[in-house]
Amino acid sequence: MSQRSVRLLLGVVAFLVTTGVGVLFGRFDAAADPESGINLPGADSFALILAIAAVVGFVVYAGVEYAQTRSFASISSQFDTRTIVLMPIAIALNIILGQAVAAALRIPIYLDSIGTILVGALAGPIPGALTGLLANLLWTYVVPPPFHSDISGAFAIVAAAIGLLAGIFGRLGWLRPRPGRSTGQLAAGGFIAVGLILVLAYLAYLGYTAFGEFELAPSGDEGLFLVLGYLALALVVGTIIGLLALLFVRRDLSAAYVVVAGVATGIVAALISAPISANVFGGVTGAGTDFLVAAFRQAGADVQAAALGQGFISDPIDKVTTFFVVYLVLNAMGLRAKARFPQGDRLVESGPRGRVAS
Amino acid sequence: MPAFLERSPPSRWHALNPLTKLIFATVTAMVGLIIGGLVGPLILVAVAVVLPASVAGVLGRLVRTSVLVSLPIAISTLLINVFFFPGGQEVLLRLGPVVATREGVGFALEILARILTISGAITLFYLTTRPSELVLDLERRGVSPRVAFVANASVQTVPAMLERASNIVAAQRARGLDTEGSLVRRIRGLLPVVAPVVLGSIVEVEERTLALEARGFTRPGRRALLWFPGDSAGQRAARWLLVSAVPAAALAAAYGLLAWLP
Amino acid sequence: MACSPGFHETCGDTVLSLRGVSYRYAGATDPAIRDVDLTMQDGELLGIVGASEAGKSTLCLVAAGLAPRTIRGSLSGTVHLDGDDAASLQMHELAARIGICFQRPWTQLSGVCETVFEEVAFGPMNLGAPRDETLARTEEALTALAITDLAPRDPARLSGGQMQLVAICGLLAMGPAHLVLDEPTAQLDPAGTRLVADALAQLAASGASILIAEQKTDLLAALCSRIIVLQAGRVIRDGPTVEVLTDPELPRQGVPETSAGRLRRLATEAGIATELLDQALD
Numbered sequence: 091m092s093q094r095s096v097r098l099l100l101g102v103v104a105f106l107v108t109t110g111v112g113v114l115f116g117r118f119d120a121a122a123d124p125e126s127g128i129n130l131p132g133a134d135s136f137a138l139i140l141a142i143a144a145v146v147g148f149v150v151y152a153g154v155e156y157a158q159t160r161s162f163a164s165i166s167s168q169f170d171t172r173t174i175v176l177m178p179i180a181i182a183l184n185i186i187l188g189q190a191v192a193a194a195l196r197i198p199i200y201l202d203s204i205g206t207i208l209v210g211a212l213a214g215p216i217p218g219a220l221t222g223l224l225a226n227l228l229w230t231y232v233v234p235p236p237f238h239s240d241i242s243g244a245f246a247i248v249a250a251a252i253g254l255l256a257g258i259f260g261r262l263g264w265l266r267p268r269p270g271r272s273t274g275q276l277a278a279g280g281f282i283a284v285g286l287i288l289v290l291a292y293l294a295y296l297g298y299t300a301f302g303e304f305e306l307a308p309s310g311d312e313g314l315f316l317v318l319g320y321l322a323l324a325l326v327v328g329t330i331i332g333l334l335a336l337l338f339v340r341r342d343l344s345a346a347y348v349v350v351a352g353v354a355t356g357i358v359a360a361l362i363s364a365p366i367s368a369n370v371f372g373g374v375t376g377a378g379t380d381f382l383v384a385a386f387r388q389a390g391a392d393v394q395a396a397a398l399g400q401g402f403i404s405d406p407i408d409k410v411t412t413f414f415v416v417y418l419v420l421n422a423m424g425l426r427a428k429a430r431f432p433q434g435d436r437l438v439e440s441g442p443r444g445r446v447a448s
Numbered sequence: 449m450p451a452f453l454e455r456s457p458p459s460r461w462h463a464l465n466p467l468t469k470l471i472f473a474t475v476t477a478m479v480g481l482i483i484g485g486l487v488g489p490l491i492l493v494a495v496a497v498v499l500p501a502s503v504a505g506v507l508g509r510l511v512r513t514s515v516l517v518s519l520p521i522a523i524s525t526l527l528i529n530v531f532f533f534p535g536g537q538e539v540l541l542r543l544g545p546v547v548a549t550r551e552g553v554g555f556a557l558e559i560l561a562r563i564l565t566i567s568g569a570i571t572l573f574y575l576t577t578r579p580s581e582l583v584l585d586l587e588r589r590g591v592s593p594r595v596a597f598v599a600n601a602s603v604q605t606v607p608a609m610l611e612r613a614s615n616i617v618a619a620q621r622a623r624g625l626d627t628e629g630s631l632v633r634r635i636r637g638l639l640p641v642v643a644p645v646v647l648g649s650i651v652e653v654e655e656r657t658l659a660l661e662a663r664g665f666t667r668p669g670r671r672a673l674l675w676f677p678g679d680s681a682g683q684r685a686a687r688w689l690l691v692s693a694v695p696a697a698a699l700a701a702a703y704g705l706l707a708w709l710p
Numbered sequence: 711m712a713c714s715p716g717f718h719e720t721c722g723d724t725v726l727s728l729r730g731v732s733y734r735y736a737g738a739t740d741p742a743i744r745d746v747d748l749t750m751q752d753g754e755l756l757g758i759v760g761a762s763e764a765g766k767s768t769l770c771l772v773a774a775g776l777a778p779r780t781i782r783g784s785l786s787g788t789v790h791l792d793g794d795d796a797a798s799l800q801m802h803e804l805a806a807r808i809g810i811c812f813q814r815p816w817t818q819l820s821g822v823c824e825t826v827f828e829e830v831a832f833g834p835m836n837l838g839a840p841r842d843e844t845l846a847r848t849e850e851a852l853t854a855l856a857i858t859d860l861a862p863r864d865p866a867r868l869s870g871g872q873m874q875l876v877a878i879c880g881l882l883a884m885g886p887a888h889l890v891l892d893e894p895t896a897q898l899d900p901a902g903t904r905l906v907a908d909a910l911a912q913l914a915a916s917g918a919s920i921l922i923a924e925q926k927t928d929l930l931a932a933l934c935s936r937i938i939v940l941q942a943g944r945v946i947r948d949g950p951t952v953e954v955l956t957d958p959e960l961p962r963q964g965v966p967e968t969s970a971g972r973l974r975r976l977a978t979e980a981g982i983a984t985e986l987l988d989q990a991l992d
Binding site for chain 3: 449450452453580593597600601604605608652654655656657659660661662665666667669670671672674
């Protein structure tokens with residue numbers, strides 16, 4: 091068997107073993123919620139287990155390669171110079187914007203993944219994942235105050251998953267501009283996008299109701315909860331309006347793709363980060379999202395459920411916004427600048443305007 | 449080698465290999481997490497954070513920095529867990545609609561102790577370790593020079609980009625960017641700051657790529673470093689010992705050996 | 711002609727030769743340079759002038775091997791370095807033979823070095839030089855440009871001119887046979903320009919082969935033995951400095967006059983005798 095096959099096999103074996111161990115010892119005691127039929131805490135733990143298993147598999151792969159060849163050549167050779175130059179900039183972006191939002195702007199989103207998603211889109215899934223991982227680790231272990239964050243290191247896996255997904259979406263061509271589409275296409279896209287956002291809102295609502303008693307009859311301690319509900323609603327509505335504007339004013343169908351990508355990434359991020367947040371930090375991370383957690387706790391949810399509920403609200407909106415910003419940045423970059431990146435050709439318009447001759 | 453490149457660590461703790469210090473910090477944080485409770489983490493903090501910090505002479509800075517950094521989390525934790533702890537029976541205080549319970553206070557203190565451990569351990573690490581030394585050590589051990597480059601460059605880029613961002617924010621504020629005010633206005637105010645910082649840096653990527661390739665960056669393989677931190681057999685053994693403390697603590701906790709710790 | 715230490719032993723030969731070279735950027739419809747023939751001898755200083763967008767930067771990138779290798783695009787014609795086809799060399803081998811310096815000093819800094827010494831040592835280290843060789847080369851390069859006193863400083867905190875010197879020093883430490891400079895003083899203030907100009911003069915005196923593209927024709931007049939004029943990507947003049955730079959057609963081709971040339975022209979137009987002027991300017 092070739093060295094490479096050995097490495098891959100061992101990596102996959104490690105992945106499966108870790109998953110098995112996680113499933114055996116994980117928190118699967120909560121039953122499926124009768125109303126929605128989804129066992130949310132179970133799915134939650136499983137997502138985290140999968141993410142950890144992926145990292146373990148990757149580490150085993152790298153370790154075996156090191157033992158075989160005393161280097162990590164097959165991994166580091168995927169990165170060309172341009173990607174290597176972009177990554178520190180992306181990491182710095184993550185740290186600065188994330189810290190600024192967390193500390194200065196008290197809004198319930200994070201905005202600490204712009205760099206990760208940018209690298210994922212331009213360079214691919216693995217560079218994206220590595221960017222997220224390194225950014226969070228450096229943010230905790232190396233960067234001094236005022237840009238230091240104690241909590242980010244624990245969420246390095248989440249950041250890696252976000253980068254991976256962004257790379258996949260980039261490779262699928264989802265972040266390519268699609269202007270001037272027909273009204274029919276735009277309507278379909280708008281329908282999907284708005285529909286998704288509404289489904290998301292419904293899931294969040296389910297999250298509220300599945301874990302506590304939510305009565306619309308206003309009693310004293312429900313007031314805070316109502317306000318938060320309206321706040322979340324306002325954010326959702328604002329996002330919808332912005333994206334519809336992109337759809338119909340610029341007739342750019344990619345707005346729909348951006349929404350789907352953002353929502354999908356947000357849900358995955360919420361699933362993986364909730365157990366970490368709940369078990370390590372008790373659901374509280376010192377950011378603007380904490381009052382959402384408080385609201386859920388007020389409604390009677392335990393730590394796990396509160397963290398998950400908060401995640402389901404904050405993460406998709408945060409990721410949709412981030413994907414949006416990245417999409418705008420990519421558009422502003424121009425053909426030449428994008429084309430030289432590994433995945434650059436997936437980010438330009440197809441057709442005569444986008445042809446990148448070599 | 450020129451004199452100014454020689455590193456002279458200010459204390460025995462500083463002189464430890466960066467990897468040792470890194471593992472020490474991570475293990476401390478993880479064990480503090482596993483042990484749980486209140487007294488366990490506090491003992492850990494005393495032994496694994498305060499003691500080395502005083503040996504290293506950074507205790508004052510550590511206390512100040514750690515407290516400052518964990519303050520927002522601490523306040524949030526206290527408020528949320530004291531007042532919003534579901535299932536709390538023993539009521540301590542009633543402030544209008546919100547109720548403080550003893551269980552809530554207990555839980556909040558536990559989380560606080562845990563945060564203190566993590567924050568203290570990590571703060572000790574970066575107060576006593578220069579990032580460039582950590583990266584050099586990792587490169588010596590086989591990490592690719594490219595990864596080392598990314599790590600080093602990221603650390604240096606943060607203050608550089610910050611300068612650029614603060615210039616932009618100052619200019620924007622002169623033109624009326626709102627950092628207070630309504631939620632919608634704040635969100636809208638994000639883009640004019642993000643865009644120039646992001647685009648300006650991206651424009652530079654092309655030139656930096658060319659410059660790096662012109663400096664032989666594309667050559668595969670390792671480099672002969674001018675200097676790297678020292679290591680010793682004793683520290684190697686200590687690292688393995690530390691790493692094994694994590695599963696040991698996990699087993700002890702699982703078998704209830706630590707139940708006597710309040 | 712003696713070759714200075716620190717440069718490859720390539721005495722007396724053609725060190726750089728471009729034959730029929732055209733290059734088109736990726737995504738562009740027209741080539742940026744067309745049918746360029748250029749040879750550079752060892753120890754020669756070759757200047758390139760032309761209006762902006764005439765193809766000076768492109769020519770520099772092609773001469774250094776970065777085009778098409780790093781930026782894609784399509785190249786026709788041949789580029790030979792010391793007799794070897796540039797296409798047959800790996801990028802880091804090219805980097806070891808040709809050092810290229812760009813306009814903006816700060817984007818040329820590696821961004822990972824805390825002292826100028828380490829910054830200059832970055833090149834040799836990348837090329838895999840053993841520790842002692844790296845140290846020796848770094849010291850040599852710093853001495854060659856007389857910036858040893860800058861060695862312990864933080865490169866990010868230098869002036870533009872100093873940064874540019876550090877960049878050039880970093881290239882020298884790799885021991886290239888030739889240097890290519892793409893408008894090295896364009897972003898510098900007059901003090902910085904003078905710093906770089908003096909350093910280049912020193913290098914020239916020690917026998918380096920340098921290809922330098924510039925708008926500042928005064929600089930080229932002082933340094934170069936030969937000048938090439940580019941217009942719309944083609945070479946329209948190739949000759950000794952004095953001849954080329956005193957050509958009255960030059961301003962119409964987008965090339966600024968030298969100060970000496972301008973004085974002469976104004977004097978002639980004003981009817982002032984130019985003999986005294988010639989004496990003073992030569």
